[in-house]
Amino acid sequence: MNTLPRSFFVRPTLTVAKDLLGKIFVRRIGRKILSGKIVETEAYLHSDPACHAFRGMTNRNKVMFNEGGFLYVYFIYGMHYCANIVTYKKDVGEAVLIRAVEPIDGIEIMLKKRFPHGSHLKNELQLKNLTNGPAKFAQAFDLTQEHSGANLLENKIFLLEGGKISGAQIYTTTRIGITEGKEKKWRFYLKNNPWVSKK
DNA sequence: TCCACGATCGGCT
DNA sequence: GCCGATCGTGGAG
Numbered sequence: 001m002n003t004l005p006r007s008f009f010v011r012p013t014l015t016v017a018k019d020l021l022g023k024i025f026v027r028r029i030g031r032k033i034l035s036g037k038i039v040e041t042e043a044y045l046h047s048d049p050a051c052h053a054f055r056g057m058t059n060r061n062k063v064m065f066n067e068g069g070f071l072y073v074y075f076i077y078g079m080h081y082c083a084n085i086v087t088y089k090k091d092v093g094e095a096v097l098i099r100a101v102e103p104i105d106g107i108e109i110m111l112k113k114r115f116p117h118g119s120h121l122k123n124e125l126q127l128k129n130l131t132n133g134p135a136k137f138a139q140a141f142d143l144t145q146e147h148s149g150a151n152l153l154e155n156k157i158f159l160l161e162g163g164k165i166s167g168a169q170i171y172t173t174t175r176i177g178i179t180e181g182k183e184k185k186w187r188f189y190l191k192n193n194p195w196v197s198k199k
Numbered sequence: 200t201c202c203a204c205g206a207t208c209g210g211c212t
Numbered sequence: 213g214c215c216g217a218t219c220g221t222g223g224a225g
Contacts, residue, residue, distance in 0.1 A: 044206075076205060077207050078205090084206085202223095210215090
């Protein structure tokens with residue numbers, strides 16, 4: 001499978017948000033590999049008040065002003081991290097939030113990250129709860145502030161071409177957890193996928 | 200300096 | 213369906 005090139009990310013953000021569905025997010029920790037198929041995304045454009053970059057560059061959001069193909073991780077609600085993929089051109093300030101993935105490789109490691117005090121039982125509920133939400137995905141893949149700014153064309157955190165996704169498999173709707181720009185239909189997910197966080 | 204609030208989750212009713 | 217946890221951020225003063 002091919003690694004996604006810079007040119008994939010340096011395109012209009014709504015296009016990238018849709019095209020990211022079905023792609024494989026990969027994180028290498030030493031010799032171990034964690035991977036999952038992206039099943040739910042949200043787009044954040046610089047002209048949109050819900051976007052962190054809306055009011056210009058700050059210390060928190062400066063990573064968003066890179067050209068497409070970098071990771072932007074931020075801390076939210078005093079306890080969670082969320083991971084985004086920077087999109088479009090340098091100095092614009094746009095990104096796509098990864099809201100959910102379907103786990104593929106490294107499920108045992110993800111279980112330990114998500115349920116450090118839990119049992120070893122890998123029941124169906126635990127499997128689903130692994131990555132069916134933006135902060136759950138970040139925790140399962142051990143993505144924190146220190147990974148913000150990572151170049152997705154290097155070999156630690158990167159994306160792979162997955163199977164083909166047709167437009168008919170994609171559902172388009174409004175974004176979650178915001179008060180401004182809530183009418184915009186900039187959330188995309190794969191129909192009938194159990195890991196999608198909210199129908 | 201201060202302070203309201205958030206791209207959430209999990210537990211409880 | 214509702215609510216509490218918990219703190220960084222940035223806008224206001």
